[in-house]
Amino acid sequence: MTSRSDTATRPAARAATRSVRIRRQLAALAACGLLAVGCSKAGTAGTASGGSGSGAQAPVKVGLVYSKTGPLAAYGKQYIEGFRAGLDYATKGTGKAGGHRIELTVEDDAGDPAKAVSEAKDLIGKGCTILAGSTSSGVALQVAPVAAQNKVLFISGPAAADKITGLNKYTFRSGRQSYQDILTAASLIGKDAHGSKVTVLAQDSAFGQANVAAVKAVLGKQGATVKAVLAPPSATDLTPFAKQAKSSDPDLLFVAWAGETASALWTSLTQQDVFSSTKVVTGLDLAASYPLFGPAATKISFLSHYFDGAAGTDVERAMADAVTKAGGTPDIFTPDGFTAAQMIVHAVQGAEGSATDTSALAAALEGWSFDGVKGRLTVRAEDHALLQPMFQVKLTGAPSAPKPSVVRTLPADQVAPPVTPMAG
Structure with a gap:
């Protein structure tokens, strides 16, 4: 049997319990406010959707x-x-x-x-x-x-x-990309390529093959006959490939070359007297390569992605x-x-x-x-x-230190490659 005094104290005990619980909740909320980034909504910790947390x-x-x-x-x-x-x-x-x-x-x-x-x-x-x-x-x-x-x-x-x-x-x-190079090169021909013979001299690499494909896509579609002379990327004696390029007797020789063997290539082309028998178009490479063209520099038509001061x-x-x-x-x-x-x-x-x-x-x-x-x-x-944009460029000055200058700037829409369907 419960006494009257026990019955009277129960409300007070329950109130005290609620008071303790409330104080604990307030303390937890205060801690959350102080720690901020440590208290986030369930499932959003460390994400931008979690408010101003660390994820943001x-x-x-x-x-x-x-x-x-x-x-x-x-x-x-x-x-x-x-x-x-x-x-x-x-x-x-x-x-x-x-x-x-x-x-x-x-x-x-x-x-x-x-x-x-x-x-x-x-x-x-x-x-x-x-x-x-x-x-x-x-x-x-x-x-x-x-x-x-x-x-x-x-x-x-x-x-x-x-x-x-x-x-x-x-x-x-x-x-x-290569297509933009070739469209710039095509602008250097100065006439319709129909009936022309074009030879691409390049390394047998992804870069070289891309240039061959682009020349065929651009000049081949204009009616030019396009041939390729491809050298192994590891080749250091490039005379045989310069001879092949000359013997193809092209109206236009397009050279796509990159890397440390550029000097050997241009030396070989000069020795084979290629410049006296055909129009040579190539991309202007890094500045250190300019003297490698030697006396032939003024005989080459250059397309350019960029050189210091071009734009x-x-x-x-x-x-x-x-x-x-x-x-x-x-x-x-x-x-x-x-x-x-x-x-x-x-x-x-x-x-x-x-x-x-x-x-x-x-x-x-x-x-x-x-x-x-x-x-x-x-x-x-x-x-x-x-x-x-892309650039037509010429080299002038002493062969030991030629300087580039822009002949013509081609606007972006004039050298835009055709749209390629997205593969994946």
């Missing part, structure tokens, strides 16, 4: 795989110098985009596709949602499918192979100032790195908080037009080609 400021991990060493190391040096200058320019010196710090990891592929693929997979495993680089076309064509399989944004650099365009929805490019834009001056201040010298592929950084920063900003959502990153780039080093650039939405 998480770094964006970018992996850059390029040729620091190997046969294309000179190009790689230009690319990385341009990238660092572009990142500083696009982020206004903060190293951040959309509130996210850009966390960069750099790897050397040495121009080896297998090594590049291994490094790309390792970077993806470490949380990189964006990959950039690819000095070599062979590398880019192997890395791009890996990026697509892992749903990672990939921005290829100087690699010029046309097959990179439209390869998959995650792959973009920050440089030009005369405000962005070019900003790039040149930054690269020079850092101890470098702007050159043919410096804009490719600079542009890649601009694209990455814009993608992160345009994704509007979804910095790890690669579909959102890609969507932010598609159709984007912006002021780049070379002028107005556009990422074509249909296949991710980078539409850009």
